[in-house]
Amino acid sequence: MIARLNRHLLGIVGLLLTSAAVVAALAAPVLAPHDPIKSDFVASLKPPGTPGHLLGTDQLGRDLLSRVLYGARIALFIGFCTVLLTAVVGGLLGLVAGFFGGWPGAVLMRIADVQLSFPFVLLALTINAIVGLGLRNIIISLSAAGWVIYARVVRGEVLSIKQRDYVQAAAALGTGKARVLFRHVLPNVAPSIIVVASLQFSQFIVAEAAISFLGFGVQPPTPAWGSMLSESRDFLYVAWWLAAFPGAALALTALGINLLGDWLRDALDPKLRV
Amino acid sequence: MQMTALVALAGVLLAAALPVEAQERARAKEVIVAFAAEPRSLLPNTIVDWTTNNQLEHIYDRLVDRDGKAYKPAPMLATGWKIVNDTTWEFTLRQGVKFHNGEPFNAASVKATMDYIKDPANKTHYAPRWAQVKDVQIVNDHTVRFITDKPWPGLIDRMAATDFLPMPPKALKEQGVQALAAKPIGTGPFKFVQWSRDEKLVLEKNPDYWQGAPDLNRVTFRFIPEFSARLAALLAGEIDIMKDVPPHTVEMLDKSGKAKVRSTVSSRINYLALVNLKPGPMQDLRARQAIHHAVNVDELIQQVLKGRATKMCGPLSPLNVDYSPKGECIKYDPARAQALFKEAGIDPTKLQLTLDTPSGRYPLDKDISLAIAAQLQRLGIKVNVVVNEWGTHLDKIKNRTTGDMFFLGWGPALEAQGTIEQLFQATPTYSSYGNNKAIDAKIAQAVTIVDPKKRLEAWAELQQMVRDEVPWVFLWQQHDLYGVANWIEWTPRADEKVWMYDAKIIAR
Numbered sequence: 050m051i052a053r054l055n056r057h058l059l060g061i062v063g064l065l066l067t068s069a070a071v072v073a074a075l076a077a078p079v080l081a082p083h084d085p086i087k088s089d090f091v092a093s094l095k096p097p098g099t100p101g102h103l104l105g106t107d108q109l110g111r112d113l114l115s116r117v118l119y120g121a122r123i124a125l126f127i128g129f130c131t132v133l134l135t136a137v138v139g140g141l142l143g144l145v146a147g148f149f150g151g152w153p154g155a156v157l158m159r160i161a162d163v164q165l166s167f168p169f170v171l172l173a174l175t176i177n178a179i180v181g182l183g184l185r186n187i188i189i190s191l192s193a194a195g196w197v198i199y200a201r202v203v204r205g206e207v208l209s210i211k212q213r214d215y216v217q218a219a220a221a222l223g224t225g226k227a228r229v230l231f232r233h234v235l236p237n238v239a240p241s242i243i244v245v246a247s248l249q250f251s252q253f254i255v256a257e258a259a260i261s262f263l264g265f266g267v268q269p270p271t272p273a274w275g276s277m278l279s280e281s282r283d284f285l286y287v288a289w290w291l292a293a294f295p296g297a298a299l300a301l302t303a304l305g306i307n308l309l310g311d312w313l314r315d316a317l318d319p320k321l322r323v
Numbered sequence: 324m325q326m327t328a329l330v331a332l333a334g335v336l337l338a339a340a341l342p343v344e345a346q347e348r349a350r351a352k353e354v355i356v357a358f359a360a361e362p363r364s365l366l367p368n369t370i371v372d373w374t375t376n377n378q379l380e381h382i383y384d385r386l387v388d389r390d391g392k393a394y395k396p397a398p399m400l401a402t403g404w405k406i407v408n409d410t411t412w413e414f415t416l417r418q419g420v421k422f423h424n425g426e427p428f429n430a431a432s433v434k435a436t437m438d439y440i441k442d443p444a445n446k447t448h449y450a451p452r453w454a455q456v457k458d459v460q461i462v463n464d465h466t467v468r469f470i471t472d473k474p475w476p477g478l479i480d481r482m483a484a485t486d487f488l489p490m491p492p493k494a495l496k497e498q499g500v501q502a503l504a505a506k507p508i509g510t511g512p513f514k515f516v517q518w519s520r521d522e523k524l525v526l527e528k529n530p531d532y533w534q535g536a537p538d539l540n541r542v543t544f545r546f547i548p549e550f551s552a553r554l555a556a557l558l559a560g561e562i563d564i565m566k567d568v569p570p571h572t573v574e575m576l577d578k579s580g581k582a583k584v585r586s587t588v589s590s591r592i593n594y595l596a597l598v599n600l601k602p603g604p605m606q607d608l609r610a611r612q613a614i615h616h617a618v619n620v621d622e623l624i625q626q627v628l629k630g631r632a633t634k635m636c637g638p639l640s641p642l643n644v645d646y647s648p649k650g651e652c653i654k655y656d657p658a659r660a661q662a663l664f665k666e667a668g669i670d671p672t673k674l675q676l677t678l679d680t681p682s683g684r685y686p687l688d689k690d691i692s693l694a695i696a697a698q699l700q701r702l703g704i705k706v707n708v709v710v711n712e713w714g715t716h717l718d719k720i721k722n723r724t725t726g727d728m729f730f731l732g733w734g735p736a737l738e739a740q741g742t743i744e745q746l747f748q749a750t751p752t753y754s755s756y757g758n759n760k761a762i763d764a765k766i767a768q769a770v771t772i773v774d775p776k777k778r779l780e781a782w783a784e785l786q787q788m789v790r791d792e793v794p795w796v797f798l799w800q801q802h803d804l805y806g807v808a809n810w811i812e813w814t815p816r817a818d819e820k821v822w823m824y825d826a827k828i829i830a831r
Contacts, residue, residue, distance in 0.1 A: 088697035090626030094571065108571070108690050109627070109697065182709075264682060269708055270693055282551045283687070287571045 060312030066305025073121040081115035086270040094288050105290045116272035117298050123273045127188055128254045132246045134192040139199025140242050147207025148230055161197045169194055170256050177265045187266040191253050202245050206238040240317040247310030251303040258299050274299045342560035349810045352828050353541040357553045357562040361546045366504045367488035368440050371448040376485035377821050378544050381526055383488035383509035391816050394642060394737050396483035409474040409773060416465040420533045422491040424508045430461040435492035449486055474771045476778060480738040512537045512824040538827045557582055563808040567686050570631040582808045587815045588633050589803040590642040591734025593685060595695060595796040596755035598727055604669060605727045611793040613663035617702050618695055618796045619655040627687060627694050632799035637790045638742055640800045642817055645739030647783035650790055660702060672703030677726025679709050681716040685732045692730050720753055735818040739782040740770055747789055756794030
């Protein structure tokens, strides 16, 4: 009972943190006191609490609060696009591989196995180095590296659902393959896709930050949390706030989405339902 | 109660004192110097790379050095030199100098070194730099002549750099190049001990050094790529000397009680190239002038570099022996910039430019590039800053695939030929500007003038010609900021030679 309550509590914390990030992202133009890429050299490296700059300014005199808010926009945008892309592509491939099987399914799964043998961030980084820098390309790289897990999970689910009586019955009644797939199988794998997506979301955000930190990915002056952290290193001894705030924003967002994802998993998992 | 206070006090004192390892090093006279990279080879006269040569120079001496004040050529392994005729330089060599393996240093060593450079099998970067030397003649054991195919008065400047570090002829012949790469043998103040790849290079005192043994018993070079990591290591007492303290942290380091900042105006210059070697708006002189008028160099120096740079108004710095003080600076003048854009038929609010920058190669390089972009933005120009990894940046410059502008440093730039000939003609590797017939012709003439006065005049004229063409936004001379542990006495040089022979341990 207490465990369940705890789960709810954590879920609510996750919901709050995620909502905060979403609000920051959506309302950044309204909330941000300054243009995030406008430099004011005279006001460079001002500490938090300086009038007009609640969180202080960076080495080029850009307002840190505005940059962190716009950073949420970049992070969530990348996370959302990537999750959508990987869920659709990975999900479809998994569906097809599981439902039809045969050699296309086998080939697909071997490709997935090969890809899974590489660390995720390394793979995304390599793909990014090939396709080039920028916002669009980081989404492509993360998606290209991240679709596998959906394909894997969905295929496994489909393999078991395929054997269920109602699917067999529908097929026996002469229902078309496409209709069976989308009417009877897909709705039953949807919860798994949602759970994986919610867990992948924060992973993508952190991976994007890591890649931007290394100088790939989103390019300056666009305020991405990862590149802000990377830039802050040279100033760590004199301006702690440059690292602290983007870092905290990144950590809290990732934490929030993870907690929410856990909660969602529990809620959607029929085995855990009392 | 009192006891606890005492213990706490002792703790505080201990924390403020030197770490134990650093104390031990001070006693044993060992110094650890941190560089951004390891040597790319331990063979001298092979790779053009500042970091590589800086470490090699502790093992190998130059034939000709530069004095630490005016940076004019100064005797080292050569005691004197003269021009015999238009195509012949004669060097007198120091007697009684021995290599670390006991071989004597003599004319044969100089000839063997040139043979090494000229041998295509060795693939050295220096072969083209010595292409004009036809022959090295041994006059006697301690006199050599360099014969050039045409008059080359600049030979002495080339010699007074890391372009010629004499190698031991017998070891080279008997043991071969690979053995020398594994265990270098020079005449320098330190001997090779050990090189752990990616970690450190360890050298020990050469007690028989011809200038007298160095004060230090041991020098270790450690390789730490990032400014901030080097700074942290210095503060923790893991290293004792580092280059490129970030300008913002100078005050903090000075107050730390562990190390002091030693600053020198460097002969390395920083500039923003306005690339005319590819199609685009930078083909137009008026557009280049407009960009220069739109960049506020003083503001960059004051606000971004915290005053740690010295403004330049032309392609050469006052530290350059061929520097001409004539000519005016191109001033910050946004109204003039607007007018020039209008004249050129360019609407700055519709102009989109790309600026390539390295990140972490020069102090605050990326921040400077972003600041320049922000300044140009004030006129409505949209500047897309592309941050490159260092190797990529150089490749882009070599392949002429940079954007309309790029940020670069050049140095040590102590004589005109190395800068003007290399950077303002279409073909040299790192050039960004060229195809100007008048400048090409003037350079071809200037490099062969033997008379020092006429030569200086020709370079002065070229500096004016270059300034008028605005191939760069002329920025500044870097200030080299070194962090030096309190127990070491060492003064940096403007030519970036980090030479531990000059370092002394202050008794403590």
